[in-house]
Amino acid sequence: MPDTPFAWKLRLSKRAKRPRITINVYGDVVLVWPHTMSQRGISNMLQTHTAWVLKHLQAIGDKSKHSVVLPKQIYLPALTQTWLVKYEEGKGRLRTSKEQHTLTLIGNLEDKAALQGALRRWLKQQAKLYLNVCLAQTAAVMGLDYQSVSIRLQKKRWGSCSAKGNISLNAALLFLPDFLVQHVLTHELAHLKHLNHSKAFWAEVEKFEPEYKENRRLLKQYTKHVPAWLTEQL
Ligand SMILES: [Zn+2]
Known part of the structure; x- marks a missing residue:
């Protein structure tokens, strides 16, 4: 097969x-x-x-927004990976095991909120591994230095950059294709130079991403690809 x-x-x-x-x-x-x-x-x-x-x-x-279901497969376009998710009834604290793109959640399967929490934590771990490397690489290409990076789960924002140079990125970025992840990273890193959306800021973005306007438009459409199990309350 x-x-x-x-x-x-x-x-x-x-x-x-x-x-x-x-x-x-x-x-x-x-x-x-x-x-x-x-x-x-x-x-x-x-x-x-x-x-x-x-x-x-x-x-x-x-x-399935109105009846949020826990996924059996999770496709992460940024990584071009599909993970199988297995749920096993078990005693004690909820455990997870990760092997060869299979995530197994073992615990009380009635406790949907706990399962959802475990999936979210897993996504954040995956995001951390991937986004830390990507951000470092993109920053090097742009010749910029940031202070720190934190990975969060946010509903509304893909990322942000503080005046002190701390960048925060949304773990849901893994549900975007790679070029849109790059788009978000370039945007946040450009804020290290200009903490606003001035002409100078966009000129900086354009230097490294000539097609940023088109990507910005696409990013808005892709927001709907973030699955409900991530963002909605179970
Ligand atoms: Zn911005």
């Missing part, structure tokens, strides 16, 4: 006339395949639909 960046299950169907891929609100991806059809086409079907599946996995949180 082909190596896909998401988990899926095959269901052979007697009724289906042609193959299709379904994704439910929990992020279960099922390939429905007519049972009489040769399975040689499966690999091709999955490959040609990869972008479509990933887009849907990303949008799941958005669709």
Whole structure:
């Protein structure tokens, strides 16, 4: 079977006339395949639909805003990684184990708020590992020095920069594609030179990101890709 960046299950169907891929609100991806059809086409079907599946996995949180569900798969575009999330009933404090892009939460599965908290903490850890490196690299390219960086979970802001040069970044940046993460980092770092949105500030941004206007517009659209399990109360 082909190596896909998401988990899926095959269901052979007697009724289906042609193959299709379904994704439910929990992020279960099922390939429905007519049972009489040769399975040689499966690999091709999955490959040609990869972008479509990933887009849907990303949008799941958005669709389920009114009934927030805990995810079974988490796609992080910034890292081009998909994580499987497993939930196991267990006694004692909630534990997490991370292996090969599988996150296992072990604890009281009735306690949704605790599970959500664990997912948020995990995301922050992932964000810290990735964003610290990215920020250092981008700062070096721009020839700028910052004091410190902190990773937070914020509802409204992607990042901020203080007068003292402390940069704070939103862990939800991992739900953006890499070029938009760069866009946010460039913006916050440019504030080290100009703590405002003056012409001089935008000129500084433009030096390192000529297409910043277009990216700014895209960033607004991408806000809806942040899944509900991250931002909404369970
Ligand atoms: Zn700004």
